[in-house]
Amino acid sequence: MIKFYSTNLKTAPVPFEEALLKGLAPDKGLFMPETIPVISSRDISAFSDMEYHEIAWDVSRRFLRGQIDNDVLAKITRSAYNYDVPLEHVFENKHVLRLDQGPTASFKDFAARMMARLMQHYLTVEHRKLLILTATSGDTGSAIANAYYGLDHINVVVLFPLDEVSSRQRKQMTTLGKNVRIIGLDAKFDDCQALVKEAFTDPDLDYLGLSSANSINIGRLIPQIVYYFYSFAQLRKGNSDDSVIFSVPSGNFGDMMGGMLARRMGLPIDKFIIACNENDEFPKFLNTGNYAKIDPSINCLSSAMNVGHPSNLSRLVALYGGVMDETGHVSKQPDMEQMRRDIFGVSVTDAETKAMIAEAWAKHELLLEPHGSVGWAGLCRYIEEVGNDPDQLYISLETAHPAKFPEQIQAILGFDPALPPSLEGLEVKEEQYDKLDSSYAAFKSYLQTNYE
Numbered sequence: 388m389i390k391f392y393s394t395n396l397k398t399a400p401v402p403f404e405e406a407l408l409k410g411l412a413p414d415k416g417l418f419m420p421e422t423i424p425v426i427s428s429r430d431i432s433a434f435s436d437m438e439y440h441e442i443a444w445d446v447s448r449r450f451l452r453g454q455i456d457n458d459v460l461a462k463i464t465r466s467a468y469n470y471d472v473p474l475e476h477v478f479e480n481k482h483v484l485r486l487d488q489g490p491t492a493s494f495k496d497f498a499a500r501m502m503a504r505l506m507q508h509y510l511t512v513e514h515r516k517l518l519i520l521t522a523t524s525g526d527t528g529s530a531i532a533n534a535y536y537g538l539d540h541i542n543v544v545v546l547f548p549l550d551e552v553s554s555r556q557r558k559q560m561t562t563l564g565k566n567v568r569i570i571g572l573d574a575k576f577d578d579c580q581a582l583v584k585e586a587f588t589d590p591d592l593d594y595l596g597l598s599s600a601n602s603i604n605i606g607r608l609i610p611q612i613v614y615y616f617y618s619f620a621q622l623r624k625g626n627s628d629d630s631v632i633f634s635v636p637s638g639n640f641g642d643m644m645g646g647m648l649a650r651r652m653g654l655p656i657d658k659f660i661i662a663c664n665e666n667d668e669f670p671k672f673l674n675t676g677n678y679a680k681i682d683p684s685i686n687c688l689s690s691a692m693n694v695g696h697p698s699n700l701s702r703l704v705a706l707y708g709g710v711m712d713e714t715g716h717v718s719k720q721p722d723m724e725q726m727r728r729d730i731f732g733v734s735v736t737d738a739e740t741k742a743m744i745a746e747a748w749a750k751h752e753l754l755l756e757p758h759g760s761v762g763w764a765g766l767c768r769y770i771e772e773v774g775n776d777p778d779q780l781y782i783s784l785e786t787a788h789p790a791k792f793p794e795q796i797q798a799i800l801g802f803d804p805a806l807p808p809s810l811e812g813l814e815v816k817e818e819q820y821d822k823l824d825s826s827y828a829a830f831k832s833y834l835q836t837n838y839e
């Protein structure tokens with residue numbers, strides 16, 4: 388049975404269920420698997436003929452052996468992955484993996500839907516309840532609210548800043564109902580975050596069983612391994628590709644960590660391109676070996692990647708034998724040489740992001756939104772520096788649907804991208820949300836009144 392250790396190394400390893408329901412380790416570190424299961428190349432070849440949810444089952448069961456029944460897990464992956472995972476051929480052997488067909492049209496659906504169902508399973512077995520409390524500046528809140536929507540044993544409260552969330556983003560949360568409550572605050576995102584943090588440390592609210600379901604949960608990391616295997620297996624079908632290069636637009640580094648784990652599990656990833664926006668603390672770290680976070684983070688077009696200190700970086704450092712705590716302090720340097728052999732780090736400016744949206748459309752009729760454009764620009768930069776190999780398999784990840792960014796696409800390309808089915812009809816659905824002032828007292832009494 389694989390246990391999960393904390394990257395801060397100050398707590399004993401715990402079973403998956405505990406890591407999942409806790410989220411953060413008691414020493415504030417992130418949970419990592421003690422051993423990484425290896426998938427043989429024969430098994431990877433078999434993935435070519437499997438559906439996405441079957442591969443999701445096969446990859447996760449190797450981490451969860453002895454901790455969940457195989458058929459329960461199969462039900463979970465089947466219900467979590469009931470949407471398409473398209474691969475778009477661009478030119479030569481270069482492709483874009485579109486992770487934007489889930490209910491909120493962002494790649495966060497992949498992780499959130501699986502985590503939600505795993506939590507529901509363990510809570511049902513234990514007759515426990517949980518209240519997920521999360522603050523959002525846009526995408527995370529809707530992915531979480533949608534993932535937990537309608538599940539048993541779990542309620543969800545999402546706080547958002549009234550002025551900082553687009554109306555489309557807001558409607559993705561406020562048109563749900565059932566076990567999901569949404570609160571708009573006349574405040575900034577940081578104020579919303581502060582209220583959530585205070586609630587977590589308030590003993591009067593212990594009875595609620597609060598959990599954050601945030602991006603560092605191990606239950607979100609494991610599902611993010613799957614699409615790397617899936618895309619390789621799909622594209623290799625009938626070909627002899629023996630390696631792949633991925634480019635990943637990165638913010639908090641959860642997506643990229645999924646890929647790094649896939650590599651350790653045996654997926655032949657030749658190089659990993661980590662593409663950041665102007666928040667370039669990682670590419671600098673990779674080059675110099677010195678880590679300095681960017682505080683406050685820089686506001687870029689690819690807003691979900693405006694992260695001045697990626698929380699999952701401590702997991703990457705752990706994978707390379709180092710120790711980085713939650714503040715970014717490195718107490719043991721990872722193997723930088725090996726990291727540089729495996730990873731190409733690149734920072735893409737907003738000007739380049741816009742130019743790449745225009746270029747990709749003009750040259751290849753490839754429609755990208757700002758996050759995917761950073762990924763594609765990273766791939767182009769790599770090819771420029773290292774040289775192009777027309778036969779090499781390259782896959783760049785698109786993490787959101789272009790229709791989520793109508794203003795930017797309109798300004799650059801002169802048209803409005805068509806809505807994916809998941810976002811259709813949102814405009815006419817009835818919204819329901821509460822408004823509160825930003826005092827903690829008001830928020831606390833809201834929680835106590837609505838959840839007795």
Ligand SMILES: *Cc1c(COP(=O)(O)O)cnc(C)c1O
Nearest residue numbers: 637638639640641642691786787
């Ligand atoms: C969250 C997000 C990212 C960044 O993913 P990380 O796992 O935080 O690196 C990139 N693109 C979009 C659209 C996102 O929502």
